[in-house]
Amino acid sequence: MNNQINAWDSLPVSWRAVVRERLVEGERLVSWFEPDLDAGLRYAAGLLLLTDRRLIAWNNAGTPSDWSLPLPDHELSADERGGAGAVELLSRDRRVGVWRYTAGRAAAAHRLVRLFDRVNVGHIKSDDAGTVCPSCGELITSDDGLCPNCSPASTVPPVSSLIRLLVFARPVHRFMALGFVLTLAATGTGLIAPYLTQPMLDKILIPFAEGKRNDVGPFWWYLSGMAGVTVLSWLLDWARTYTIAWVSERISRDLRMRTFAHLQKLSLEFFGGKRTGDLIARISNNTERLCNFLAINVSGFATDVLLIVLTASIMLSTDFSLAVVALLPFPIIFGLVHLVRARLRRGFAQAEIAWAAMTSVLADAIPGIRVVKAFAQESREVERFRHSNDRVMEVNDRMNLVWSFFGPLMVFFTECGLLVVWAFGAQRIFQKDITVGVLTMFLFYITKVYTRFESLILMIAATQRAAAAAQRLFEILDRVPSVPEPTRPLRPERWQGRIELEGVRFKYGSREVLHGLNLAIQPGKMIGLVGPSGAGKSTLINLICRFYDVAEGAIRIDGVDVRSFSVEDYRKHIGIVLQDPFLFYGTIAENIAYGRPEATRQEIVAAARAAHAHEFILRLPDGYDSLVGERGQSLSGGERQRISIARALLINPLILILDEATSSVDTETEREIQAALETLIQGRTTIAIAHRLSTLRRANRLVVLESGEIKEIGRHDELLQRDGVYARLHRAQVELVQGIGI
Amino acid sequence: MISKFTLHHDVFGRLVFTVSGGEPEVGAEPVRAFPLSAPDHGLSIRSASGRELVWIDNIESLPPDLRRIVDEELTRREFMPVLTHIHHVSAATEPSEWEVDTDRGRTRFVLNSEEDIHRLGPDKAMLIDAQGVRYLIPALQSLDAQSRRILERYL
Numbered sequence: 001m002n003n004q005i006n007a008w009d010s011l012p013v014s015w016r017a018v019v020r021e022r023l024v025e026g027e028r029l030v031s032w033f034e035p036d037l038d039a040g041l042r043y044a045a046g047l048l049l050l051t052d053r054r055l056i057a058w059n060n061a062g063t064p065s066d067w068s069l070p071l072p073d074h075e076l077s078a079d080e081r082g083g084a085g086a087v088e089l090l091s092r093d094r095r096v097g098v099w100r101y102t103a104g105r106a107a108a109a110h111r112l113v114r115l116f117d118r119v120n121v122g123h124i125k126s127d128d129a130g131t132v133c134p135s136c137g138e139l140i141t142s143d144d145g146l147c148p149n150c151s152p153a154s155t156v157p158p159v160s161s162l163i164r165l166l167v168f169a170r171p172v173h174r175f176m177a178l179g180f181v182l183t184l185a186a187t188g189t190g191l192i193a194p195y196l197t198q199p200m201l202d203k204i205l206i207p208f209a210e211g212k213r214n215d216v217g218p219f220w221w222y223l224s225g226m227a228g229v230t231v232l233s234w235l236l237d238w239a240r241t242y243t244i245a246w247v248s249e250r251i252s253r254d255l256r257m258r259t260f261a262h263l264q265k266l267s268l269e270f271f272g273g274k275r276t277g278d279l280i281a282r283i284s285n286n287t288e289r290l291c292n293f294l295a296i297n298v299s300g301f302a303t304d305v306l307l308i309v310l311t312a313s314i315m316l317s318t319d320f321s322l323a324v325v326a327l328l329p330f331p332i333i334f335g336l337v338h339l340v341r342a343r344l345r346r347g348f349a350q351a352e353i354a355w356a357a358m359t360s361v362l363a364d365a366i367p368g369i370r371v372v373k374a375f376a377q378e379s380r381e382v383e384r385f386r387h388s389n390d391r392v393m394e395v396n397d398r399m400n401l402v403w404s405f406f407g408p409l410m411v412f413f414t415e416c417g418l419l420v421v422w423a424f425g426a427q428r429i430f431q432k433d434i435t436v437g438v439l440t441m442f443l444f445y446i447t448k449v450y451t452r453f454e455s456l457i458l459m460i461a462a463t464q465r466a467a468a469a470a471q472r473l474f475e476i477l478d479r480v481p482s483v484p485e486p487t488r489p490l491r492p493e494r495w496q497g498r499i500e501l502e503g504v505r506f507k508y509g510s511r512e513v514l515h516g517l518n519l520a521i522q523p524g525k526m527i528g529l530v531g532p533s534g535a536g537k538s539t540l541i542n543l544i545c546r547f548y549d550v551a552e553g554a555i556r557i558d559g560v561d562v563r564s565f566s567v568e569d570y571r572k573h574i575g576i577v578l579q580d581p582f583l584f585y586g587t588i589a590e591n592i593a594y595g596r597p598e599a600t601r602q603e604i605v606a607a608a609r610a611a612h613a614h615e616f617i618l619r620l621p622d623g624y625d626s627l628v629g630e631r632g633q634s635l636s637g638g639e640r641q642r643i644s645i646a647r648a649l650l651i652n653p654l655i656l657i658l659d660e661a662t663s664s665v666d667t668e669t670e671r672e673i674q675a676a677l678e679t680l681i682q683g684r685t686t687i688a689i690a691h692r693l694s695t696l697r698r699a700n701r702l703v704v705l706e707s708g709e710i711k712e713i714g715r716h717d718e719l720l721q722r723d724g725v726y727a728r729l730h731r732a733q734v735e736l737v738q739g740i741g742i
Numbered sequence: 743m744i745s746k747f748t749l750h751h752d753v754f755g756r757l758v759f760t761v762s763g764g765e766p767e768v769g770a771e772p773v774r775a776f777p778l779s780a781p782d783h784g785l786s787i788r789s790a791s792g793r794e795l796v797w798i799d800n801i802e803s804l805p806p807d808l809r810r811i812v813d814e815e816l817t818r819r820e821f822m823p824v825l826t827h828i829h830h831v832s833a834a835t836e837p838s839e840w841e842v843d844t845d846r847g848r849t850r851f852v853l854n855s856e857e858d859i860h861r862l863g864p865d866k867a868m869l870i871d872a873q874g875v876r877y878l879i880p881a882l883q884s885l886d887a888q889s890r891r892i893l894e895r896y897l
Contacts, residue, residue, distance in 0.1 A: 589776065601783055602799065605775060615794060618773045618786050621876070625778040627860055 007031050015047050015058075022064060028052040031115045033087070033108040035099035041084060048087065048099050050112055052119060055089070057097060067096070069119055076116045078109040085109060161470040162463070165290070168251045168258075179243040183299060186236035187306040191314065192229040194444035196222050198318075201437035244299040252291035259283050259473055265481045268547040282476060286469040293466035301459045304452045311445045318441070319434055325424045326446050329417040333410070333453060337460065340406055345464045347399040352468065354395045358388040414450035421446055483546055489566035495573055496558050497523040497654040497685035499544065503553030506539055513539050515708045516553065526686035528696030530729060531705035537689045540705070541657055544687065545574055557655070575653030575684075577677075579660035580637070581644030585629035588617055591643055592624075595651040603650060611646035612676040613639070638669030645676045656681060658688035662695050670695070693730055702726065747796055749787075749811045757815055759787060759795050767795055771819065772812050778862055778878070785812065823849070825869065825877045828889040837872065844877065851875065859896045867897060 007029045011019065015032075023029070031050045038044040038059070049056040055076075056066040067074075067089070074096065078087045080103055087109050089097040101109055169176055200222040207213035260283055271279075315323035365372060365381045372381050425439040499521040506514040513536045521527055529537045543550055546562055555562045562570060572595075583591050592607055593599040599607075604624065608614045616639055620626040628635055628643075635643070641661065648656065661677065662670045674695070681698065690696050693716075702719060704712040704726045711725045719726035746762040749770070759770035767789050775784030785798040798804060804812060823844035832839035836855045842848070851871035853859070858870045869877040882890065882897075 587779070589779070601776060601780060605784060605797075614786075615788075615792055618775060618788065618794070619792055621874075622777050623773060623775045624784070625776050625862075 018058065018064075019047075019049060022056060022066075023051065027054070030119060031112045033099075033101075033112040034105060035087065035101045035109075036105060037084060037100035037102060039098070039100065041100060046099060048112060050116055050119060055116065057099065065097075071120060074120070076113050076120075078106070078113045080106050087113060161474050162467050164474060165251065165255075165294075165470055168254050169247070171254070172247050172250050175243055175247045179240060179247055179299065180302070182236055182240035182243055183302050184306060186233055186240050187303050187310065189229050189233040189236060191307070191310055191445075191448075193226045193233075194441055194448070195314065196226050196229075197444060198435070198437035198441040201440055202435040203437075206436055240299065245295045248291050248294035248298075251294060252287045255290065255473060256283055256287045259287070259476050262477055262479070266476075266479055267481060267483055268542065270479060279476075282472050286473050289469045290466055290473070293462055293469075297459050297462040297466070300455055304456050304459070307452055308449055311449050315442060315445055319428070319438060322421070322425055322428060322434065322438075322442060326417065326421045326442055328420065329413050333413055336406070336409070337456075340402060341460055343402055344399070344461050347395065347402065348461065348464055349468075350395045351392070351399060354388070354392045358385070358392055361385050361388050410450075410453055414447075414453070417446060417450060418443065483549055483567055484563075485566055486564055489569065490560060490564045491566075491569060492558065492560065495654045497573075498558050499655065499685055499687075500556040500559070501540075501553070502556070504540075504543065504550050504555060505552040506536075506543060506548075507551050512551075513708050514543075517708075517710055519703060519710065519713075521685055521687070523685055524683050525700045526681055526688065526698060528699035528702045529687060529689045529705060530693060530696065530702055530726060531711075532729070534707075535705040536708040537705055538659065541659055541687065541689065544655070545576065545657060546570060572651065573654040574657060575648035575651055575655070575680075576657045576659065577641070577644055577648050577661040577680075581640050581647075583629045583635070583640055583643065586627065587622075587625050588620070588628055588643060589624040591628060592646045592650055594647055599650055604646075607646040607650040608643075610649050610676070610679045611642045612672055613642040613646050616642075636669070638666075638673060641669075641673050642676050645673070645680055649680055654684060656684045656686040658686065658690075660689055660691065662690065662692065693733055704729075747787075749808055751811070757811070759789075761795075770795060772815050774816065774820075777820065777822075778866070778868070787812075822876045822878050825879045825885075825889075827886060828892045831892055840869075840871075842877070851877075856896045859893075861897055867893070 011029070011032055012034070019029070029049065029051050033048050035046040035048055036043060038046075044059070047058040049058075052069075054066045054068055055071075056064050058064045071091075073092045075090045076087065077090070079085055083103050085101055085103065085106055087099045087101070088095055200219065204213065204216065204219045204222070208216065263279065263283070312323070312327060315326060361381075361384050365385070372378060421439075421442055425434070425442060428434045429436060429439060499519075501517050501519040504514055504517040505512060517540065519527075529540065531537055542548060544555060544562075546567055549563060557565075557570075575595075584594065588608075589601070589604050590597075592604050601624075605614065608617055608624075617624055617626070628640075645661075658677065662673050670692075678698065686699075688696060688699065696702060697716065700715075701713055702716060703710060704719065704724070706725050712719055712722060714722070720730060748760050748762075750758055752758050752768065756768055757770045757772075759767040769790035770787055771790070773786045773788055774781055775786060782801045783799065785801050787795045787798070789795055801809065801812065823846045825842055825844055827843040829841040829843065829848075831841075836853075838853050839850060840853055841850045851873070853869060854872050860868045860870070862868055865880075865882050867879040867882060869879070871877070879885065879893075882893065885893070
């Protein structure tokens, strides 16, 4: 059903009317493709349509021709050469139709051809899910092979991602409201003191100076009122600052938590395409930046805006014309800010890129220091760093030029504004329109407002930065895990471990790496996967582990499609031993029990013993309590490998995957690991990848994979006799060993 | 589960392990599998070459005489002073020199970096000095205020 909806929805609107007219009742649209060249390879619009019963073609003349399906003995094929390609419909003796297209349409053409084959042999399936994006793991269903997640660079305006942060503010909305009320109160009380200066001057000080008044009592009343307001304003400001910091801290915690939790769910594909440093920076720096932005800039901004609005309204209500004059520089300043903003944003973006470039030099040179030293390239690295470091300076220089001009300009405008207020205000006093007190009050207010201007401009820069940070976080949060959970997962009581692959295809982008594999592995048997690099061995294993899902075909365990199980449930039955096992920071016991934290000490020791790790573990000063991993004891590759074997043994998996488990160790260690593996594979369905063919001598069958296809299956000696791909690989390895003289 | 065996010290002070009816194994040594998290669970008696001779799930299940020999041997082998008080830490920069009280007396040591202070659980920590000697803090909460304040910088 999906197909019809997808195909129809994606069909260009211009074609819909003609297509609708042509289709008969109940006819389902399966796929379409727009050939865009005519027979002379000139651009011409056309449409090739596949429904569940027909193949219909429109050319630019507008007269459709169609073929009813199935068409026995017909073949549809697509092929490109250079920039153009052609879809051809061939009968047994001649070419029935040809449609030409430019390279950009290739993916759609191939898709149509593939679906044609299915319709033609009579079983169209509804789960043609498309392919998987190589960089994010998202399923691609569109015909152009573009990933909806990655390809079209996000066109969402950056500031809107700041608004999305509000979702994270929901749990703390009460405190947000409190913060807002406090901001309002603190700003408001801050304005009362200057307001009191006017009556103080006009009613007490000036009359007193002119000798019209001689009691000063009310002055102290005013002053203590001002003092009281100042203290109140301080207390409110304190409460405001703390409340807002509290809120923003919680928002950024939730943001970090959500991002990390989401990251853990994403497919391996996603991680493959990302630099670790970048991901760490996204979670740590960006949330920190957002937290600061929320705590400092946003509340500052709110205060500023409130202050300006309140002050302006007080001034306007006190004396309209003076207020207008006093506020005159505002539009000028805003105009300037607007002019500068675009430059600043560009500047910040450049600065960010320059900074990232410098960081990546560091990220390259520091972990790679052994290589740098071995090739005596220290000075080149220094040069590389100098280059990117200079770039950072240049970009910042340019920014500073804008800044350094702008800052003093603001001060200049402020001073000018004050002079204008003085001049105009004095005029009004001479004309007896206003009192000295009013002018003083105005001067107070205007100074207060002008000082806020600079922070308002800083705010603009901060917003741009924070928006960028938020966007980078949402980039992760918006990714959809590519291995979907079934709505009603099956939970079988007992598993036997029979694995069947049926017509398994997989694509990275538009490149198909597995072309329809068929294989059955009986429970408890071991197969060895051999083949040259790039043959698709690791891809196959990733599919069996459900790090991602097949594009076509099915993988079944005991006859049930793996997509019917919940991912977590399913993976509990799979043990994986990788080429370079990863140990987490923690004790050896914790590392062994990683997949089953509730395991008892006896079980841990038993697993370690079976993995031939017990004795070397006891040789360490703290035995099973020794700390390993990033900051702990350093263990050799073989030792780490045996710990990872113990880890796999402890979860007692039904299916075992050995991915080059012995390729990075010496032969002596390999022997020890082999011994450990022998225990491990007992009674488990095992799939082992190995480059060293000797590693696979225990395998019941060897499966030889080459360019995404199974070439040979059989035992070692059978395959040697056949003298095919395996024999060639074997010969190459024997020669290599002899050549080295081992 | 434990096969019959005996332990005794020979005239050179070496531990000799004998399974009934087997060859005596000279220079055997008892090793705890979980010295920090569960000292009494999991004890391995190993030959001088590191081969396991016998595994004992729980030390307490040993007969008293064997237990005495094992305990004696373990205390001799395990040098892990328990830190009771920190007098002084030279500077915030690394490496730092520490002056501390332990259950085995007052001592000074050099700590290479703050990474040599490991947290072993909510209330337990271990320090490894530049020489590789390990100092245990079994309960952070029961340390005095001054020592805790110093450690807080690192934990």
